[in-house]
Amino acid sequence: MSKLVLPGTIWLASDLHLGPQAPATQEAFLAFLQAAADEADALILPGDIFDAWIGDDVIRAAPPWLAQALAGLKATGARTQLWIGHGNRDFLMGQELADAIGARLLPDPVTLVTDFGEILLSHGDAYCTDDAAYQQFRGMVRDPRWQNEFLSKTIPERLALAQAARGESVSANQAKSAEIMDVNAQAVAQAFADAGVGLMVHGHTHRPGRHVEMIEGRRRERWVLPDWDLDHAQPPRGGWMVIDRDGPQVFDIDLED
Ligand code: LP5
Ligand code: MN
Numbered sequence: 001m002s003k004l005v006l007p008g009t010i011w012l013a014s015d016l017h018l019g020p021q022a023p024a025t026q027e028a029f030l031a032f033l034q035a036a037a038d039e040a041d042a043l044i045l046p047g048d049i050f051d052a053w054i055g056d057d058v059i060r061a062a063p064p065w066l067a068q069a070l071a072g073l074k075a076t077g078a079r080t081q082l083w084i085g086h087g088n089r090d091f092l093m094g095q096e097l098a099d100a101i102g103a104r105l106l107p108d109p110v111t112l113v114t115d116f117g118e119i120l121l122s123h124g125d126a127y128c129t130d131d132a133a134y135q136q137f138r139g140m141v142r143d144p145r146w147q148n149e150f151l152s153k154t155i156p157e158r159l160a161l162a163q164a165a166r167g168e169s170v171s172a173n174q175a176k177s178a179e180i181m182d183v184n185a186q187a188v189a190q191a192f193a194d195a196g197v198g199l200m201v202h203g204h205t206h207r208p209g210r211h212v213e214m215i216e217g218r219r220r221e222r223w224v225l226p227d228w229d230l231d232h233a234q235p236p237r238g239g240w241m242v243i244d245r246d247g248p249q250v251f252d253i254d255l256e257d
Contacts, residue, residue, distance in 0.1 A: 001195055002107035007115055008041030013240040014203030015227035019051035020065045024230035028238055028253055030072040037079040046106060047087025047123030047203055054158040055151045056096035070101055077102025088125045091141060111195050115245035120195040124202030127183035133172060188222060189215045223248055
């Protein structure tokens with residue numbers, strides 16, 4: 001199990017799903033990035049930063065929305081520790097992107113050693129073990145051989161495949177129960193036991209919240225990070241977590257201005 005020692009104030013945000021389809025979300029995220037650079041000793045983005053990431057080479061000729069997002073990430077990466085983690089949409093993010101924005105690639109799962117204690121952090125998709133179809137897809141796309149083959153295609157070819165995969169996913173999800181797409185209790189219990197911690201944070205499910213339960217006689221606390229959507233969701237939503245010596249706290253973004 002990877003460990004990451006992060007003293008001080010840590011900010012976390014996941015499931016931004018940045019892309020050309022999300023200008024309002026991106027605008028709010030850019031403001032968030034500036035605030036994080038001002039306030040946080042470290043900013044962790046544990047997955048699904050982008051709605052679909054088809055390979056780092058896209059940054060060499062970035063479309064305007066991506067150039068703007070990269071500039072914001074780079075400005076924050078120059079002022080505070082920036083960690084980017086893999087989600088089920090951006091598992092292809094690599095070192096070229098990390099170097100370009102002054103970020104480090106976050107292991108998943110990882111135990112954060114914070115001023116509040118040890119906290120297990122993951123994107124969370126690996127805990128959705130009831131979703132056999134997704135876990136099969138995950139096994140395929142996380143295989144380095146598959147990734148090398150995919151990345152050897154042209155950007156237009158990869159864009160077409162990503163679009164097809166998005167379409168398949170949207171229609172597959174319509175046929176799935178909400179429970180299947182949530183984390184599995186046994187998978188969560190095993191993750192707590194493997195890490196030997198009592199506190200876990202993850203994203204992915206788009207079901208923000210805090211769950212406290214006794215698992216095998218021990219108190220376990222599981223936080224789910226908010227997803228961001230200021231373009232299509234009603235009401236618009238977005239939020240982040242702060243971890244400091246007082247523990248985790250979640251804040252909603254200010255939608256007033
Ligand atoms: O992503 P979301 O929220 O819709 O649902 C996820 C799970 N689905 C996925 C699939 C991604 O959305 C696919 C897009 C990734 C783009 C980036 C890289 C490009 C890779 C291209 C790959 C060919 O993560 C969904 C879960 C849900 O979360 C809740 O946890 O249920 O899982 C599924 O829907 C599994 C499906 O059965 C398989 C989905 C994609 C299959 C694609 C096969 C190849 C298509 C192209 C062939 C020409
Ligand atoms: Mn996700």
